Amino acid sequence: MKIFRQSHRFSSLRKSSTIRSDQMIIPHSRPTISKRDMDSVARNLLSGQIASRKEVGLFEKEMSSFIGVRMGVAANSGTNALHLALKALGIKSGDEVVLPTYVCASVLSAVNYTGATPVLADIEPGGYNISPESVEEKLSKKTKAIIVPHMFGIPANLDRLLKIDVPLIEDCAQAIGAEYKGKKLGSLGDLSIFSFYATKVLTTGHGGMALANSPQLLDRFADLTKYDEREGYAVSYNYEMADFAAALGRSQLRQLDSFIRRRNEIAKIYDDAFERIGMDGRTNRDGICFRYVVEVDNPDKYIEAMKKCGVNCAKPVFRPLHKYFGKCGEFPNxxxxxxxxISVPIYPSLNDEEISRICKxxxxxxxxxxxNHMR
Structure with a gap:
């Protein structure tokens, strides 16, 4: 029996019977939800088994297989998945964790949950990923982990970072499906974490996952998340993902190749649009183009001008972390x-008309x- 009659494809998600699409603001980010996704969620809801972990367990196995690692644990957010990864490594008060300053604040929050001291590193010159040179400068005897986000879907410089004798956590929140020298991102570090927030590469609404190959780390994941029916008490975390969220994630994972292909198609269209007016487009063409990032002298003016055209652009990172601590001059990159x-909207649910409007x-x-010529 068909659960939903209406077919939803990428190009149909913005249609309205009362408002023409050329009158609507194109958002900076938007999830891509298909009829297949809705059917998968509805089947789970109708089954009544929304907290049995059946769908969650299958999602964990399918994600692990896709990335190429032994197993992992699903969580209700990427932030909590990172917290679990840090706890699995035994990170505690008195330890130090190195992370980039140019990243969202939730990464910092996960470190602070453990009581460890966050140590900020700069990003690479001309890029957006953590600088291996800066990381090396920040290392101390207290350093117990390095968090390496693959920003905007662009692989970080892992060769040098993996040579450092400190556990490395790959943050693949924006890079699921991207590869580094023929291997999936998320399979190269000691652990990896993923985010499935509404506007990430694939979504479960809110959600995340921590993956690892080490049996010891996997056992630690299991112990940290077993919050009931224990023989002896230990602090654990109710970070469970719901089965209907996992059902959505499984459906989205099966469509991931088409999502990435569509992102690349749109990125090429934008590349051509910038080339036609003699301007540089995106600064880096590696990875999966989670964000289409260009550089300008005054981003705020461009963001405002694009908004007047009905297109919401944004700064890809709201604020570097060092700004929260009043530090200046230490992180020039x-x-x-x-x-x-500045980030131009790019996601699979953009339809052809919207892409044309963005290019115009x-x-x-x-x-x-x-x-400045716009008024």
């Missing part, structure tokens, strides 16, 4: 990225190399 980077807006706003 992150400061450069913050002062220049790029042409208008970037004309003469500045948005």
């Amino acid at each position: 992150a400061e450069r990225a913050m002062s220049r980077a 807006s790029i042409n208008r706003v970037w004309a003469n190399g500045s948005p």
Whole structure:
């Protein structure tokens, strides 16, 4: 029996019987939800088995197989998945964890949950990923982990980072499906974490997962998340993912190749649009293009000008972490990225009409190399 009659494809998600699409603001981010996804969630809801872990267990196995690691544990957010990864490594008060300053604040929060001291590193010159040189400068006898986000779907420089004798956690929140020298990101570090937030590469609404190959780490995951029916008490965490969320994740995972292919198609269209007006497009073409990031002299002016055209652009990182601590001058590459980077909407559910509008807006706003001509 068909659970939903209406077919939802990428291009149909923005249709409205009362508002024409050319009158609507194109959001910076938006999930891609298909009829297949809705059917999968509905089947689980109708089964009544929404907290049995059956779907969750299958999702954990399928994700682990896709990435190429032994197993993992699903969580109700990427932040909590990272917390579990840190706890599995035994991170505690008095330890230090190195992470980039140019990343969302939830990464910092996960470190703070453990009581460890976060140590901020700069990003690479001209890029957005953590700088191996900066990491090496920040190491101490107290360093117990390094968190390496693959920013915007672009693989970090893992060769040098993996040579450091400190456990490495790959943060693949924006990079599921991307590869580094023929291997899936998430399979190279000691552990890896993923986020399935609403606007990530694939979604479960809220959700995340921590993966590992080590049997010891996997046993630790299991112990940390067993919060009931224990013989002896130990602090554990009720970070369970719901089965209907896992059902959505499994359905999304089966569509991941098409999601990435669509992202690459749209990125190429934007590349051509910038090339036609003699401007540089995205700064890096590696990975899966989770964000289409360009650099300009005054991002706020471009964001405002694109908004006037009906397109919501954004700074890809709201604020570098060092700004929360009042630190200035120590992170020049992150400061450069913050002062220049702007993200243009890119996601599989953009339809052809919306992509055309974005390209026309790029042409208008970037004309003469500045948005100042717009009023």
